[in-house]
Amino acid sequence: MGARILALIVKEFLALFRDKRSRFVIVVPPLIQLLVFGYAATYDLDEAPFAVYDRDGGHAARDLLARFEGSPAFELERRIGSAGEIAGVIDAREVLLVVQVDQRFTADLAAGRQAKVQFLIDGRNSNTAQTVLDYASQIVAGFNRDWAAAHGLQGPPVSLVTRAWYNPNLESRWFFVTGLVGILTLVVTMMVTAMSVAREREQGTFDQLLVTPLRPAEILIGKAVPGLLIGLFEVSVVVLLAVVWFQVPLVGSLTVLYTGVVLFLFAAVGVGLMISSLAVTLQQALLGAFLFMVPAVILSGFATPIANMPEPVQWLTLIDPLRYYLVIVRGVFLEGAGFGLLIHQMWPLAGIALVTLVTAAWLFRHRMA
Template identity: 30%
Template sequence: MSVIAERAADRSEASEPRFGFWRRSFAMVIKEFIQLKRDRVSFGMIVMIPVMQLLLFGYAINTTPRNLPTAVLLQEDSDLARSILKALENTAYFHFTHEVHDVAEFDNLLQSGKVLFGVEIPRGFERAVRRGDHPALLVAADATDPVAASSALSALSVVVQTALEHDLFAGDPPSLPFEIRAHARYNPAASSRLNIVPGLVGTILTMTMLIFTALSVTREIERGTMESLLSMPIKPVEVMFGKIIPYVLVGFVQATLIVGIGVLLFGVPVRGSLTLLALLSTLFITTNLSIGYTFSTIVQNQLQAMQLSMMFFLPSILLSGFMFPFAGMPIWAQYIGEGLPLTHYVRIVRAIMLKGATLQNLQYDTIALIALMLFAMTIAVTRFRRTLD
């Protein structure tokens, strides 16, 4: 029996055409290129992901942010006060965007995140300086993002002293004729945990919610169950809500788990309302699920759904302010970031947990999440295929 098998193998090798192995391998190479050409989403990911990473890290990411939004409470309009404000602007760290008239407005801007710094020049400041009373100049910083605040605060006294020495003295001053009191609010110890853990809530929810729903419709198509679903008397919006609502509950459980671990293990405080945090977290979860469902109506298979989800997740994590200071990014990157749900949720969760912010402080970000959710839902319902292509 073995002799017959050996002879058959010999005949097979003898009939093997020359370069047959390489011809078949080359044919498979051509076949894969043709398939890749037809799979435009995968081909686009091959090109776009490295290009996006290069552009974002090269142009948008800045760990030493400048021109940070600053409010000023100017209780006296004097030459010295104007010189101090000009000197602060010349440092390129501070950009005065708001002039307030009372402490309540001053605190509200910091709590809502509209400004990162606040400068208060008290009444009678110049007179006290001329008398040598050594008055205090208050600089309050939103330290929920220590990276954005630390560089400006560390250079504050030296830069201001250099800038003002010619205005106050004929020669080199031994010290500043006034005291700069820098108050890092909400995270005075500059703990990275207080900054990262709240942001992780939104980052993890974004990744999981996008993937869950982006795979939902494509899984139905690949398994053949979409035909049965389409044969039923059900509307596209009903299909969408039926697929989204279960994952809202899953996302809420995830958010509760992450916040609970952050509080118990990492000591992250929750200074605001837990009810408000739960409501806005549910809004954020629904927004991401709507975007993921929209992706599932665009792609043709689960691989493309995963690729498109990663394509959306990459700018979300880089441009939302979770990893790098949002205020330090160029204007075009900030505009892109404003169109990402994670940007608004990172502000919301940090403001509620670390600052004790209320819904009034978070109106802009709440409205932005609602608008993004409705926009994604509209596209998803419009693109939902009533028949299989």
């Protein structure tokens, strides 16, 4: 019995390594995913852009703000001259944090009274917002210790007031549930389309399909439409659960949301059909889909911000359709963003969809020839 089992094990290894594609799948995907995880999956915060609204201008305010500018965690992006500019820089994602110093900051400290500093944080990504708040609070705490020691005070001289925009309580559920709208859509659509042609080849029914009067373009459309319809159904269910069950506010327009959904589904279907056209077996199609989906999720900014990634990795995220889709979904849910704000996410998504669908059509015709 042991000899037979050993012989079977040897046979499986020989069959596995005899196929070039199987050897590729065993070696290359783990290395790619290791590099992606190693560089992209980080919660560290480096050079987070922030703005300053210094209403005081005194020496104590300059001392506090100099600590922010000297910190490796922050990078001064802009100095604000009026309160009306704050909304614009946060809405446009120019900064993650606005530090507003009270106009009597230095005078209050000199008189031994508590001085006020306000943090205005972009709360759309609750993880990043919490990290920004932690780092900024540490800087204020260091200023408090030094000022109290130098002036013989007991309590903290600076009182910190914090406000998070678009997610006042920094509930991580709002961030992750809206992200799951994109990830679940990608998983279901990719699986349906990636397996479509490969399943036919493995079952031996693809040749029968070729002798029908259907043209290649018609066969391709027939393979794409189920993925699109299932994806739309999946999105609708997840959006409904997000609003009704998880109580995530949907403050934007469904028209804007579903425009982004359709563009993303076309891109996902195009990638899935490309994989399905290249795969010979169902196993290869599943592995190909897995190879695409894991880096796509990591590079999308779902869990860790893209701004924290090394610059070459940030360039790589530009070809990830999930990156743009998550911005659209979260923008509609949490910000109420319209076409004007989200057009810069929609046109790259439309471009990726066009390229993937055209490439899938070419591969499909080439493999049928």
